Amino acid sequence: MIEDLTDLSNRTRIGGRLSVWIVCTGILLGLVVLVCFQRSLDARASSYRVSLALDMRVLATNVTFYIREHNGVYPPADRWCDELVAWSGDDLRNVIGYPAGESKRCPFAMNPHADSCSPPDLVLLFESKPGWNQNGGPELLTTENHQGKGCTVLFTDLHVEFVKTGDLAKLKWTYADADDANHPAGSTPNPRD
Numbered sequence: 001m002i003e004d005l006t007d008l009s010n011r012t013r014i015g016g017r018l019s020v021w022i023v024c025t026g027i028l029l030g031l032v033v034l035v036c037f038q039r040s041l042d043a044r045a046s047s048y049r050v051s052l053a054l055d056m057r058v059l060a061t062n063v064t065f066y067i068r069e070h071n072g073v074y075p076p077a078d079r080w081c082d083e084l085v086a087w088s089g090d091d092l093r094n095v096i097g098y099p100a101g102e103s104k105r106c107p108f109a110m111n112p113h114a115d116s117c118s119p120p121d122l123v124l125l126f127e128s129k130p131g132w133n134q135n136g137g138p139e140l141l142t143t144e145n146h147q148g149k150g151c152t153v154l155f156t157d158l159h160v161e162f163v164k165t166g167d168l169a170k171l172k173w174t175y176a177d178a179d180d181a182n183h184p185a186g187s188t189p190n191p192r193d
Contacts, residue, residue: 052107052127052145052152053160059108059125060158062088067116074124077112077135107145108154109134111173119178120157123171127151137173 062084067074075083085092109128112135118124128140143151143165150164153171163171172178 049146049152049162053162056108056125056152056154056160058092059084060154060160062092063124063154064158072116074115075110077110077114079133080110080135081106081133105130106132106134109136109140111135111137113137113174114156116156118156118175119172120155121172122156122175122178123153123173124156124158125154127153138168138171141168143168 063074066084066087069087074080075087107127107130108125109131110125111123114122114124123137126141127143127145128134129142129144134140141151143149145151146162148165150162150168152160153163154160
């Protein structure tokens with residue numbers, strides 16, 4: 001009988017160790033799956049950021065050619081999507097958000113204060129919630145496409161940049177913003193500037 005109790009005790013010890021090993025292995029595998037899933041989400045978000053940046057670069061190219069053919073003038077802000085699609089044709093439809101037969105939804109908006117004489121760091125186009133011919137300022141800007149980390153911006157010198165959320169307040173939307181940056185409060189601008 002004592003031998004039976006000793007044998008039962010040894011089996012329980014081995015079974016207990018095996019149970020702990022199975023639980024630990026399960027937890028470890030769960031963590032590995034969780035990390036892989038998170039990386040997959042990060043890769044998808046990064047892919048979307050790259051996609052929007054590429055779309056913005058296509059828009060920059062189209063704006064470049066548009067202003068060359070229109071004496072240096074940007075499309076009118078209140079109908080910029082219509083103007084660019086009419087000017088460039090169907091190639092631009094997929095970039096600014098509507099394949100043939102679907103509703104017009106562009107994920108970008110235009111700054112109505114931008115023109116061909118604007119300082120190079122003034123915002124021209126920026127990410128917004130989907131719409132059509134949207135124009136305005138920071139009130140339309142969204143960071144939702146990138147989990148609040150920032151947004152893609154096209155500047156009047158036609159360079160594209162991903163601007164982090166912490167730097168959005170530094171964006172220049174009007175000539176006054178650009179002047180404030182060049183001439184701090186209380187200073188007198190140099191007429192030769």
